[in-house]
Amino acid sequence: MANRPAPALSLRDGDREELARWTRSSSTRAGLAQRARIVLLAADGSSNTEIADKVGVSRPTVISWRKRYQDKGIDGLVDQERSGRPRHIDHREIVSATLTPPPKKYGVTHWSTRLLAKHLSVGDATIARAWREYGVQPWRSQTFKFSTDPELVAKVTDVVGLYLNPPENAVVLCVDEKSQIQALDRTAPMLPMQPGLPERRTHDYKRHGTSTLFAALEIATGQVTGACKNRHRHQEFLAFLKQIARAYPDQELHLVMDNYAAHKHTNVKAWLAANPRVVVHFTPTHASWMNMVEIWFGIIERQAIHRGTFTSVPDLNAKIRAFITGWNNRSHPFVWTKTAEQILAKANRQKTSNAAH
Known part of the structure; x- marks a missing residue:
């Protein structure tokens, strides 16, 4: 004998309107709306198999929710409170x-x-x-370096003292070289910036050699004395020191420099001894960031070198000199704000943190 379809489900008074509202409301949970639809279809006389196909559930699920409604009405369709404490993620x-x-x-x-x-x-x-x-960011990483210079305190105090309280009637210059500046030429002309489009250039390039930029930044005015040379040995550095001395005749000069070997060559020391008006102040080892000319090197890199196109080393040198001329026409003082105590306190924190790990 064939199975007969289940009889139409009898709804309690007022339940049809409430069940219909559940199926239409966007705030009703999906599971509850699905159960309401099962009960409404059952009340309209649809077979359990038809309801399962329309709602997308199994036939036993339809039978289960029909029985729940018969036994408990609408309350039987609502999820019951689960036993145990709700899961808490710390x-x-x-x-x-x-x-x-x-x-x-x-x-x-x-x-x-x-x-x-x-x-x-x-x-x-x-x-x-x-x-x-x-504030945890596992995808980020930073580098750090702390100075192991045994004269760290004395050098930091000396250099910062020059910046914050420069000697009267003296000029403080930050001196360094930016080496290996490449004369790169693109394989096709650049496409200029247009509304809605940035400047575009080819990813490939031609190399035409390198140049070294020697620079001396006057912290009181921001003026820069520069020279481009093919190499950065002590000979080129000494020639640049002589150029600085000629640019500031009869003035006491205080030069802030890092510990690069060329800066401490015997010939350089001999020239400094013969020119006592030029006094050198070395930054601590691994602390060349204390030399403010590094800030200016970052500026020329961003504004003139990184996006530049150079057909030769002489072309590169000419454009560097043009930038220096333009910079000196609009220069501004470089102001140091960190005290020696603040720098040394941070250095001590880094050492302590490194020792702890």
């Missing part, structure tokens, strides 16, 4: 796991949200929220 545990290197089986150097989420069996968004709350 963001501190996520951060602790983030700070632990990933297991070797993953073959990665740091966690991503997806990988850590899979490892901890939580959602990606949960990992991202925990990282935002605690």
Whole structure:
């Protein structure tokens, strides 16, 4: 004997309107709307198999929710409170796991949200929220370096003293060289910037040699004395020192320099001894950032070299000299703000942190 379709489900008074509202409301949970639709179709006389096909569930599921409605009405369709404490994800545990290197089986150097989420069996968004709350950014990395110079305190105090309280009737110059500046020429002409389009250039280029820029930055005015040379040996450096001396005749000069070997060559020392009006102040080892001419090197790199096109080394040198001329026409003082105490305190923190790890 063939199975007969289940009889139409009888709805309680007022339930049809409420069930219909559940199926239409965007705020109703998907599962609850699906159950309401099953009950409404059953009340319209659809067979369990037809309802299963229309709603996209199994036939036993349809039978189960029909019975729940028959026994308990609308209340039987609502999810019951589950036993036990709701799951709570502690963001501190996520951060602790983030700070632990990933297991070797993953073959990665740091966690991503997806990988850590899979490892901890939580959602990606949960990992991202925990990282935002605690300011953890595993994808970022920075470098650090601290000076091991035994005269660190004396040199920092000396150089910063020049910047903050320069000697009266004396000129303070920051001196250094920017070596290996490449004369790069593009293989096709650049396409100029247009509305809605940035400047465009080919990714490939031709090399035409290199140049070295020697520069002396006067901190009180921002004026720069420069020279382009083919090499950066002590001979070229000594020639540049003589050029500086000619540019500032009969004035006491205080030169801030790093510890590059050419700066301490015997011939350089002999020339300095013969010219006592030129006094040298060395920055600590691994602290060339204290030389303010490095700031200016960054400026010329961004504004004249990085995006420049140079057909030869003489062309490169000419454009560097043109930039220096333009810079001196609009120069401004370079102002140092950090005290020696602040710099030394930070250096001590870095040493302590490094020792702890």
